[in-house]
Structure formats: C-alpha cells, structure tokens
Amino acid sequence: MRENLIPEFEDYEEDREKLDTELYYSKKEGKEEGIKETANNMLKKKFDIKDIIDITGLSESEIKELEEKSKNEDIEEKQVNLIPDFEDFATEEEDREMMRNTELYYSEKKGREEGVKENK
Numbered sequence: 043m044r045e046n047l048i049p050e051f052e053d054y055e056e057d058r059e060k061l062d063t064e065l066y067y068s069k070k071e072g073k074e075e076g077i078k079e080t081a082n083n084m085l086k087k088k089f090d091i092k093d094i095i096d097i098t099g100l101s102e103s104e105i106k107e108l109e110e111k112s113k114n115e116d117i118e119e120k121q122v123n124l125i126p127d128f129e130d131f132a133t134e135e136e137d138r139e140m141m142r143n144t145e146l147y148y149s150e151k152k153g154r155e156e157g158v159k160e161n162k
Contacts, residue, residue: 082108 081098085108094105 085109
C-alpha cells in the first residue's frame, strides 16, 4: 500500500529539485548581470579599472570586454540616430495603420495585465 504513494512523492521531489536548480541558476545569472551593469556604469563614470576590479570582483579582461562592448553599442546607437524618422516618410494611410496597430497593441497589453492580476 505504501509503495503506491512513493512514485508520486518521488515525482514531486524531482520537480522540486529541478525548480530549486533553476532558481539557483536564475539568481546566479541575475547577480552576475547586476555586477556587470554596475561595472559598466562605473566605466561610464570614468572610474579607474583597478577600483572597478576591487568593487565588483570582475577580472581586468572581463572589464575590458564590457568596455569594448559598450563602445560598440554607442557606435550602433549613433548609426541608428542617423536614420531619419519613419514618420517623415509615412503616408496618411500608413499613419492610420500605425495608429490602429498601436491601439491594438495597448489593448492586448492591458488585457494581459488584467489577466495576470486576476491570476494572482
């Protein structure tokens, strides 16, 4: 009789272990991203690399990699800003279509948010 309960309990334990593992790695990944974001902000504020290493615990190569990535993102952002706004070239029909799509998006988003609130 007791053997019938064990498989259900084992399934629960396996699911619980998987969830715990996923949570652990999610927290770890989030913490690492937070540290990198802090280091990136410090680079933007012109902190000395040695201070960033001391504060964040990142290696010099990791910080230089962040610095290079940040420079590349700045270049890409500047290139995007060179592209003229779409609205400068949109026809009246395209403007109306864009407005309809925007209204649809926000009404769907509101519906999703209300659904989430109801499920809590």
